[in-house]
Every structure is written in C-alpha cells, then in structure tokens.
Amino acid sequence: MSTPIDLPRWADVILVPALSVAAAFAVAGLVVAGIGEDPFTATRLLIAGSLGSVEGVGFTLYYTTNFIFTGLAVALAYHAGLFNIGGEGQATVAGIGAALVCLYADFLPGVLLIPAGILGAAAFGALWGFVPGYLQARRGSHIVITTIMFNFLAATLIVYLVVNVIGERGVTETRAFARHAVIPYVHEALRALGIAAPTSPLNFTFLLALAAAAGVWALVYRSRLGYAIRTVGANPSAAVYAGISPARMIMVAMTLSGALAGGLAVNELMGVQHRLLLEFTSGYGFVGIAVALMGRAHPAGVIFAALLFGVLYQGGAELAFDMPAITRDMVVVIGGVIVLFAGALEGLFRRLAARLVALGTGFVAARRVRTAEEG
Amino acid sequence: MSAAVEPPAIELVDIDKRFGPVRANDRVNLSVARGTVHGIVGENGAGKSTLMSILYGFYEADGGEIRVDGTPARIRSPADAIRLGIGMVHQHFMLVDSLSVVENVMLGAEGGALLDRGLARARAELDRLAADHGLAVDVDARVGDLPVGLQQRVEILKALYRGADVLILDEPTAVLTPPEAKALFGLLRTLREAGKTVLLITHKLEEIMAVTDRVSVMRRGQMVATLDTAATSPPELAELMVGRKVLLRVDKRPLAAGEPRLAVENLSVVDERDCLRVAEVSFTVRAGEIVGIAGVAGNGQSELMEAIAGMRRPTLGTIALDGTVLTREAHTPHNLRRLGLLHVPEDRLRTGLVPAFPAYESAALGFTDDPAYGRGLLLERGRMIAHLADRMAAYDVRPPDPLLKTSKFSGGNQQKIVLAREIERAPKVLIVGQPTRGVDIGAIEFIHRRLIALRDAGVAVLLVSVELEEIMSLADRILVMCGGRITGERRPEATDERDLGLLMAGVEGRA
Numbered sequence: 068m069s070t071p072i073d074l075p076r077w078a079d080v081i082l083v084p085a086l087s088v089a090a091a092f093a094v095a096g097l098v099v100a101g102i103g104e105d106p107f108t109a110t111r112l113l114i115a116g117s118l119g120s121v122e123g124v125g126f127t128l129y130y131t132t133n134f135i136f137t138g139l140a141v142a143l144a145y146h147a148g149l150f151n152i153g154g155e156g157q158a159t160v161a162g163i164g165a166a167l168v169c170l171y172a173d174f175l176p177g178v179l180l181i182p183a184g185i186l187g188a189a190a191f192g193a194l195w196g197f198v199p200g201y202l203q204a205r206r207g208s209h210i211v212i213t214t215i216m217f218n219f220l221a222a223t224l225i226v227y228l229v230v231n232v233i234g235e236r237g238v239t240e241t242r243a244f245a246r247h248a249v250i251p252y253v254h255e256a257l258r259a260l261g262i263a264a265p266t267s268p269l270n271f272t273f274l275l276a277l278a279a280a281a282g283v284w285a286l287v288y289r290s291r292l293g294y295a296i297r298t299v300g301a302n303p304s305a306a307v308y309a310g311i312s313p314a315r316m317i318m319v320a321m322t323l324s325g326a327l328a329g330g331l332a333v334n335e336l337m338g339v340q341h342r343l344l345l346e347f348t349s350g351y352g353f354v355g356i357a358v359a360l361m362g363r364a365h366p367a368g369v370i371f372a373a374l375l376f377g378v379l380y381q382g383g384a385e386l387a388f389d390m391p392a393i394t395r396d397m398v399v400v401i402g403g404v405i406v407l408f409a410g411a412l413e414g415l416f417r418r419l420a421a422r423l424v425a426l427g428t429g430f431v432a433a434r435r436v437r438t439a440e441e442g
Numbered sequence: 443m444s445a446a447v448e449p450p451a452i453e454l455v456d457i458d459k460r461f462g463p464v465r466a467n468d469r470v471n472l473s474v475a476r477g478t479v480h481g482i483v484g485e486n487g488a489g490k491s492t493l494m495s496i497l498y499g500f501y502e503a504d505g506g507e508i509r510v511d512g513t514p515a516r517i518r519s520p521a522d523a524i525r526l527g528i529g530m531v532h533q534h535f536m537l538v539d540s541l542s543v544v545e546n547v548m549l550g551a552e553g554g555a556l557l558d559r560g561l562a563r564a565r566a567e568l569d570r571l572a573a574d575h576g577l578a579v580d581v582d583a584r585v586g587d588l589p590v591g592l593q594q595r596v597e598i599l600k601a602l603y604r605g606a607d608v609l610i611l612d613e614p615t616a617v618l619t620p621p622e623a624k625a626l627f628g629l630l631r632t633l634r635e636a637g638k639t640v641l642l643i644t645h646k647l648e649e650i651m652a653v654t655d656r657v658s659v660m661r662r663g664q665m666v667a668t669l670d671t672a673a674t675s676p677p678e679l680a681e682l683m684v685g686r687k688v689l690l691r692v693d694k695r696p697l698a699a700g701e702p703r704l705a706v707e708n709l710s711v712v713d714e715r716d717c718l719r720v721a722e723v724s725f726t727v728r729a730g731e732i733v734g735i736a737g738v739a740g741n742g743q744s745e746l747m748e749a750i751a752g753m754r755r756p757t758l759g760t761i762a763l764d765g766t767v768l769t770r771e772a773h774t775p776h777n778l779r780r781l782g783l784l785h786v787p788e789d790r791l792r793t794g795l796v797p798a799f800p801a802y803e804s805a806a807l808g809f810t811d812d813p814a815y816g817r818g819l820l821l822e823r824g825r826m827i828a829h830l831a832d833r834m835a836a837y838d839v840r841p842p843d844p845l846l847k848t849s850k851f852s853g854g855n856q857q858k859i860v861l862a863r864e865i866e867r868a869p870k871v872l873i874v875g876q877p878t879r880g881v882d883i884g885a886i887e888f889i890h891r892r893l894i895a896l897r898d899a900g901v902a903v904l905l906v907s908v909e910l911e912e913i914m915s916l917a918d919r920i921l922v923m924c925g926g927r928i929t930g931e932r933r934p935e936a937t938d939e940r941d942l943g944l945l946m947a948g949v950e951g952r953a
Contacts, residue, residue: 285820289820289821289823290819290820290821291810291811291819291820291821292819294803294806294810294821295810297796297799298796298799298807301796301797301798301799302792302793302795302796302797302798304792304793305792305793305794305795305796305807307753307775307793308751308753308775308785308787308793308794308807308808309775309807309808309810310752310774310775310776310777310779310808
C-alpha cells in the first residue's frame with residue numbers, strides 16, 4: 068500500500084505543477100521533433116504568439132476568461148467530492164438563458180440588461196447543474212454519468228430552440244443582441260480613454276471571472292456554507308455527525324457549479340458573438356476539468372492554469388499559422404499531455420518533488436554544518 | 443501418544459511486533475498441534491489479529507521465529523504463507539460478488555492464459571472437496587447472490603483449493619446468524635477429522651468452548667495462557683482476558699444523581715442491511731451520573747449511540763431529553779446540540795474529525811453556526827484559531843498548533859481536540875464512545891478526570907466502552923449489551939470482571 072507523500076506547501080503548490088508542465092512540454096517537444104520541426108522554434112513562436120504582443124495578450128486573456136469559469140465550476144464541485152464533467156452542457160443552457168434575456172428584455176436600459184443577462188446565464192446554468200446534483204443526492208445516480216448525459220441533452224436542446232423557436236430563418240443562430248446588451252470590449256474602453264489598442268475579443272467579462280474566482284475562494288475557504296461543502300467532500304460521515312446534510316450540500320455545490328459554468332456563455336455570447344449560436348462552448352467546458360485538476364481546485368491555481376491554457380490556445384493558433392506542419396490538433400495534443408501529466412500522473416512528480424525537496428534540505432543542512440565548522 | 447513426537451503444525455517463538463510506541467506483540471509464543479482446532483481469545487487490541495497477520499505474511503515480525511512443521515520459515519507475503527500451506531479466511535470477505543463460486547475459487551490460481559483448463563480443474567477439485575468435507579456449494583452460483591454463511595464457505599474452499607493445511611479464521615462468526623455459526627462449527631470439526639489444523643480467533647467464549655481443543659489467551663500483546671479447553675471454563679477465560687491487575691480507580695465523590703436527563707424507551711435500530719442491531723433497549727441517565735455500557739464491540743453499541751445522537755433513525759421506541767420526548771423533526775444532530783446533548787463519537791477519524799482539515803476547522807465541526815466564529819455568512823479564521831489555541835492550552839494538546847492538519851496529531855491529542863470541542867459547550871447530556879481507544883496512558887488519565895469532573899458538575903454522561911476497566915472505574919451504573927439487547931445491569935461495587943464478562947458473552951448471569 069502506498070502512503071500519500073507529504074510535501075511542504077510551496078512544493079505542493081508550485082514545484083509539482085511546474086514539474087508536470089515541464090515534463091509535458093518535453094514530451095510535446097519530442098512529438099514536434101518527430102514530425103521534423105524544431106521544438107525550440109516552436110516554443111518561441113508559441114510564447115511570442117500569445118504573450119509577445121498586446122494583441123496576443125488580448126486573445127490569451129479572452130481564452131483565459133473562459134477557462135477560469137469552467138475551471139472554477141469543476142473545482143467547486145470537486146470540493147464537495149463531485150466530478151462535474153457537465154460544464155459544456157451547463158454553459159450551453161446558460162447561453163440559452165443569457166440569450167432569452169438579451170433578446171426579449173432589451174427594453175431594459177444597459178445598466179440593468181447586462182446584469183440581468185448575466186443572472187439569466189447563471190440561473191440557467193445553475194438549473195442544468197442542479198438536476199444531476201438532485202439525481203445524485205436523492206436517487207444515487209452517478210454524477211459523472213448524468214452530467215455526460217446532460218451535455219448531450221443540452222446540445223440537442225439548443226439545436227431545437229435555435230432552429231425551431233428563437234433562431235433566424237435559414238441560419239443556425241439568433242438575431243444579434245441589442246447594442247446595450249453587449250459587454251464592452253477592453254480595446255474599445257482603452258480607445259475611449261485615448262490609448263491606442265489593437266482589436267481583440269477580450270472584454271470586461273474577464274474582470275467578472277477574476278471576481279468569480281475571489282468569490283469562490285471566499286465561499287470555499289471562508290464561509291459557513293463552504294465549510295459544509297468541504298466537510299461533505301472530505302468526510303461524509305463527519306458531515307452527518309455535524310448535522311450537515313450531504314444530500315443538500317451535493318445539490319448546492321452542483322447548482323453553484325453550473326452557475327459558474329454559465330460565465331463561459333457570458334464571455335462568448337454577451338462579450339464576443341453578440342448572438343446565440345450553436346456549439347459556442349467549443350470544448351472549453353472539458354478543458355475546465357484539466358484547469359481545475361492542474362490548479363488543484365484552488366481558485367488561485369485555477370487562474371494560473373487557465374492562463375497557461377490561454378497561452379496554449381492563443382500561441383497554438385499562431386504556431387499553426389507559422390508552422391503549417393503543426394496543426395491545431397498538435398496544440399490539442401500538448402494540452403492533452405499536460406492534462407495527463409498534471410492530473411493522472413501527478414503521483415509520479417510528487418515522488419520526484421519529494422526527492423528534490425529532501426535533496427535541497429539536505430544540501431542546506433550540510434552547508435549550515437560546514438559554515439558552523441568554519442566559523 | 444504419537445502426537446508428542448510429531449512436530450507442531452505451527453510454532454511461533456518470541457514474536458515481537460511494534461507499531462510506533464505500541465507493542466502489539468510482546469515475545470509471543472504459540473504452539474499448535476496438527477489436526478486440532480486451536481482458539482485464540484483476547485479483548486480488542488490484545489494483539490490477536492496482529493499475530494495472525496504476521497503468520498499470514500501481511501506484516502513481518504520485528505523479532506522471533508515462525509516454524510511450520512518444525513522447519514523455520516520466512517513468511518514475507520501471503521504468497522509465502524499459501525506456499526507453506528497456510529490459508530486465511532478474513533472477517534471481511536475477499537470475494538468478487540459478480541463472479542461465480544468456481545471463478546472466485548480459482549482467482550489468482552487460474553493456471554495459464556486460457557481459463558477452460560483451470561476451470562475444469564477447479565470444478566473437479568471442488569467436487570472432491572465437497573465430497574470429502576461436506577462442503578457442498580452450487581459452484582455456478584453468483585457469489586453476490588449467496589447468503590453470508592455460504593460466502594464464508596467459498597472463502598474456506600478458496601483456502602483449501604490453494605492447498606491449505608492450516609486454516610486461520612478471523613472472527614468468523616461476527617457476520618453469521620446463529621444457525622450459520624453452528625453449521626460453520628460442524629464444518630470445522632469435519633476439517634479437523636480430515637487432519638487439517640484450524641486457528642480460530644474470536645472474543646466469544648462460548649465459541650471457544652463449543653469447538654476448540656486448546657485455547658490461548660492474549661492480553662495487551664502478551665500470551666498469558668494456553669489451556670486445554672476441556673480443563674477450563676468461560677469464567678476462567680474471562681478473567682484471563684481482562685486481567686486481575688488492580689483497577690485504576692478514579693477518585694469520585696459519592697453519587698448525587700438528580701433528575702433524569704436522557705430516557706431511552708424500547709429503542710430498536712436496524713442497520714443499512716436491515717439487520718436488527720439494537721433490540722428494545724430502555725434505560726435512563728440522570729444528571730450527575732455516569733452510566734456505562736459495556737459489551738464486546740459490534741453488539742449494537744455503535745448503532746445505539748448513533749440513534750441517540752440523531753445520526754440514525756430508530757425503527758421503534760422513543761428518546762426523551764429532560765422529560766420531553768423528541769419528535770422526528772427535533773431529533774437531528776443540529777437540534778440536539780442546541781438542546782445540550784453532545785456527542786464524542788467512538789471513531790474520531792471517521793466521524794469526529796475531518797482528518798484533511800487544519801485542526802482549527804476540525805475543532806468547529808458541528809458548531810460552525812456559533813456567532814463566536816463570525817457573524818453572517820463568513821467564518822472568521824482568526825477567531826477560530828484563537829478559540830482553539832485557548833483550548834489547546836487548557837487541554838495540553840501537543841503540538842499546540844491550531845493550523846496543523848488534523849491527521850498529523852497523535853490519537854490522544856486528536857481525542858483531546860474532540861473532547862475539548864464537546865465538553866466546552868456545557869453539555870447537559872454527554873454521550874461518549876470509546877473515549878480512550880488508541881490513546882496513551884497519560885491522556886487516558888486526563889480524559890477520565892475530565893469525565894468525572896463533568897459528572898460532578900451535574901452532567902448526565904452515557905459512556906460506551908469496550909474497556910471493562912474503564913467502565914468499572916468510571917461508571918455509577920453499568921449496563922451490559924450483547925446481541926443488541928441489554929443483558930444486565932450492575933453497580934460497579936457489586937460486580938467483577940467475571941460477572942460482566944459472562945453478561946457480555948450473553949451467558950445469563952445471576953439475577
């Protein structure tokens with residue numbers, strides 16, 4: 068039987084993820100070399116494309132916004148001991164909620180319409196999270212199975228609604244939202260202040276994502292409700308002893324998780340597309356699982372992991388453009404390898420990290436002894 | 443007799459095993475003759491299971507020697523043990539529910555990549571075993587569909603199929619109904635006739651008397667006696683199990699019991715599998731009194747405590763606090779805490795604490811709605827830490843670090859954290875389960891003194907413990923549970939370990 072490896076906190080939070088990412092890049096580099104391209108040039112292009120220009124940074128942060136929301140959704144459910152892989156479906160249904168508000172309540176002024184649209188997204192996403200939560204809590208249906216099924220249901224529902232009910236004739240999208248339902252772009256705001264900024268899809272939903280991360284942190288680690296959620300996740304029988312109902316906390320956590328996934332719909336629809344269209348979630352919901360795993364379910368970790376995946380997405384797009392041999396699929400491969408190393412093979416790097424830490428402390432101790440002897 | 447020249451089937455010489463500071467086996471010697479049923483009895487934690495785990499290769503002894511048929515043997519894994527003809531039937535079965543009997547039996551001994559040859563061989567062998575030992579089982583039945591008694595039979599078949607000559611059975615009747623237990627004993631006798639050697643671990647004395655040839659008694663890691671079963675009696679064994687040493691009497695003021703605080707009336711509780719675990723139990727606990735519930739573990743005490751504490755719904759019966767019967771709605775852990783019924787659960791790591799949380803969070807378990815921990819929706823970390831820091835000082839918890847992860851504290855210190863949390867809330871009724879399990883001597887004394895102080899302050903204390911000594915020295919009245927029923931009530935000054943031991947074993951005591 069293997070015992071869990073105890074590491075100092077800094078090693079747990081920084082060293083282990085860093086080792087995972089380094090190993091993932093090494094493997095990805097081998098793949099790049101395998102198709103006859105230079106991995107170092109590829110890495111340079113990747114970094115330059117995502118962080119080397121203001122425009123690149125804009126795109127990177129736009130992707131990051133999506134990943135923060137979906138990563139937080141997975142992380143929050145994880146604290147209740149649940150594996151919510153229904154981010155795609157929850158975001159899809161949240162998109163329907165946002166669109167209904169933006170299309171049919173546009174008599175409201177912008178200061179009310181935008182918050183109402185955000186709430187609509189959160190409420191619909193919450194509903195799509197609550198139902199699997201209810202089924203898990205009351206009927207014992209496994210959350211992994213139900214959330215997968217709910218992804219399919221959501222995908223079908225949106226097709227029906229957009230094609231038959233709220234969409235424009237002949238296209239698979241709705242009419243555009245009213246101007247005052249749109250969350251402003253960051254570059255527009257900068258230009259209004261007289262600062263020249265290149266166009267990018269980055270909009271103010273990014274700030275909402277950061278606020279959501281702060282909110283999740285306060286909820287999970289500082290609130291009474293978060294305490295109850297974590298107790299259910301860490302030790303259900305202690306929760307029963309404490310008078311916390313595991314069933315209730317499961318439903319609460321899944322509802323909040325679904326609402327967070329709704330942030331993806333806010334960024335994509337109210338921030339960028341300005342209409343409801345099919346498949347706007349583009350797999351961001353699934354990447355959220357990797358983001359949460361890598362960020363160790365901590366909101367700060369989720370932000371950093373989301374940034375890393377933002378860099379990969381944006382840099383990867385540039386890379387595919389500059390090195391035609393490397394397609395976007397290659398970038399997906401790199402992402403997959405990172406997930407593999409950061410999530411599934413984490414134990415591998417914990418052992419290595421423990422050895423490095425032991426070596427480091429031994430080295431420091433030896434030096435201290437030597438200095439003492441000399442002195 | 444020829445048995446005198448034949449070397450013993452199993453011989454353990456000076457076996458030593460430590461777990462940290464605990465000496466689980468202290469120079470244990472045991473000799474088991476071939477073709478006998480040999481019982482090993484002792485209280486929980488006496489070292490029986492550790493000794494058998496060493497023999498079966500789960501642990502390696504720190505010192506000593508194992509001899510099989512007179513030859514020294516090194517047993518480093520269960521595979522080594524099986525090779526030497528030693529088989530074990532665990533208390534919790536190691537079976538795959540979805541596979542058939544024959545598939546389970548050959549599991550791990552399939553004999554090649556393709557199954558059909560192994561299957562044919564296993565079938566033939568099972569037929570032979572069935573004929574030889576009366577071990578008939580439908581070999582094609584799905585194991586999950588079989589009753590528990592037959593599942594155990596499959597475990598025995600598994601061991602025999604692997605060529606076991608020596609069979610270790612760990613608490614085999616714990617999960618059996620009385621008729622199933624009787625059938626098992628019949629089977630053990632047949633195995634003995636066939637020349638097999640059986641090691642039976644149990645704490646039920648009537649089983650020892652019913653089926654064994656010889657019996658060894660363990661106490662606190664040591665082997666205290668080995669006797670011929672025919673020449674001993676349950677009272678003698680009970681005495682040996684518990685030990686005669688002078689009780690650590692705690693100074694107590696004379697009983698000044700007041701109003702009844704907790705009244706349990708005809709309480710019955712069933713477990714998840716619909717087994718009746720508590721049967722029509724009634725008792726009261728008055729203010730300023732400690733009522734002790736003695737009994738061998740697994741006789742319904744856990745379910746009784748959980749039912750009173752609102753963690754489990756009783757099937758029948760009522761529970762009254764201060765003369766008011768609790769309605770279904772009022773009977774929740776949350777509400778009971780508000781009414782002053784507090785609970786130190788018997789398993790602190792599984793129930794009483796959250797091992798993954800820092801200590802200050804575990805110390806708030808069940809009390810997070812306390813305004814002292816912060817107003818509104820948020821908990822104030824600083825206040826929680828300061829609160830626990832104070833209690834750590836008062837209870838001498840080491841290390842006194844509220845930020846340390848709960849699982850990093852020793853058992854005694856974890857227990858102090860739980861006790862401090864509950865006692866400090868000024869309980870009217872305190873339910874305490876196994877307060878000193880896995881706790882070092884110093885902490886035991888501290889915990890006992892705290893409980894007495896509570897009693898003297900007028901708290902009604904219900905103490906559940908498998909440690910007779912603890913019950914004898916703390917309780918003002920002793921109830922004994924066996925098979926979910928209360929088999930007797932005694933005053934500590936009017937009883938002794940033998941008397942209690944008989945009640946615990948379900949033997950009718952004196953009136």
